[in-house]
Amino acid sequence: MTKAVKPTAGEARHYIRIKEQILAEIAEGKLQPGDRVSSESELVAAFGVSRMTANRALRELMFEGVLKRSAGIGTFVSPKHLDVDLLQIRNIADEILERGHKHKAAIVAVGLMKADANVADALELTLGAEVMHSLIVHMENDQPIQVEERYVNPLVAPDYLSTDFHSMTPHEYLTKVAPITAFEHIVQAVKPDTAVRKYLGLKNDYPCLRVFRRTWSGEAVVTCALLYYPGAQYRLEARSTKGPPKPVAILGEKK
Amino acid sequence: MTKAVKPTAGEARHYIRIKEQILAEIAEGKLQPGDRVSSESELVAAFGVSRMTANRALRELMFEGVLKRSAGIGTFVSPKHLDVDLLQIRNIADEILERGHKHKAAIVAVGLMKADANVADALELTLGAEVMHSLIVHMENDQPIQVEERYVNPLVAPDYLSTDFHSMTPHEYLTKVAPITAFEHIVQAVKPDTAVRKYLGLKNDYPCLRVFRRTWSGEAVVTCALLYYPGAQYRLEARSTKGPPKPVAILGEKK
């Protein structure tokens, strides 16, 4: 069965094509969380690749959290949840796309403002200094999942406001002009205020995770932000780099 | 060059051994950020594996952010390796004492029990295995501040139940018999159930931080625990080790 050995350049690599097809089927809803995905040998037949190539595609999707695999059983779509990795500054848009879902950002407000006491303190600027501000609601498959209120230090990232947030995410721009060298996250459980409730479409007493995040590039504070996530359906994960824990159900949740 | 084809079971897989050696050399400082790592063919010679196996080890380390690779040049240790000591395993008693307050622990339940599916999964034991369980409410100045439901792996810490929790905290005992080498924290905002509300003395709709924590000592899971903290008055902090951020007020809170 010797056939089309190389993807003849230009075209996407075979293993990437396989990954893309699976992600597309998840995005379309053809594959639901918990559904069984084609086995390696089925992919071999469908794509005309070798099993190692199919294996690589599935293994990488597992690494990325999209699929769960177990020997002897099969490969399945991971249950949906937001894994915000506290160890890494991750872009929520990337996370959503990795889960095979659509990401959209609703820009509620963007502009310059004078730093109040809290903002000046957080960005280590003087009271009343001009700072850039954005308020964005992130949507996963048209459902709001994060409210992001961000303040950016104009001394570090002067072009922040003039970037087109649709072609390049704020995150991408910032990592380009000021690579993050340090960060701080403070996490609390709060009752969201009315504005946040409105943006996230939440009921009155629904608990929210609130993350206060600051990032540094060298000595300078680049951004500070408040992130709101709707309650128990989302979670923050933090693990040591050494340990390789496999995900398990949280105690008390049904498996 | 036909040789030791299989890792003869038991032993670590070849690609894992390669990864571990590279990680060890980085940890020891033998490999510094920016240094060149052995090429695939050098690893082939050194470990007696095939190039695909060496490739996999290096590729996974790249995925994990430890290495950077570029075709034609070589493989290098990633520059920053933003190494995070995150949400450290801290003893709540220590924290309270550091604040200059009194700590007291109310022991609600202690005993042996059979692991249900979730607990067995979390501790990597078989269903129905005997595990040690404790439910403790921690008080700061006589006010409840944390509910701690903990399950302990008896294979690792057999004397857990017979220690006197008043003279030596569970935490102290555990760090003695099984020093923690890895951990996992999953954080959510939840509405507490009635039991937790009662222990913490909370009103109905008060949001709670729930932390699901697992700790490892070597390969074995030592404990898993559910920790509940009353809402906004408590916060988890996570920061990168590099940056030395000074505490500031969270945006929106009055200073």
Place this chain on the structure above:
DNA sequence: GCGGCTAGCCTGTATATACAGGTGGGGCGG
């Protein structure tokens, strides 16, 4: 001396093949 070509090293991708070990179902024997 300088520019271009080539040989050699490196990663990236892909194939065919092999054995291991987990899981579950169906068939056969008691």
Place this chain on the structure above:
DNA sequence: CCGCCCCACCTGTATATACAGGCTAGCCGC
């Protein structure tokens, strides 16, 4: 009818091999 064993299917790991394409150092000719 029930239990046990074996087989079919699945993933996990590993090997040997091949061709592509990026990059560099060094040689050779002008």
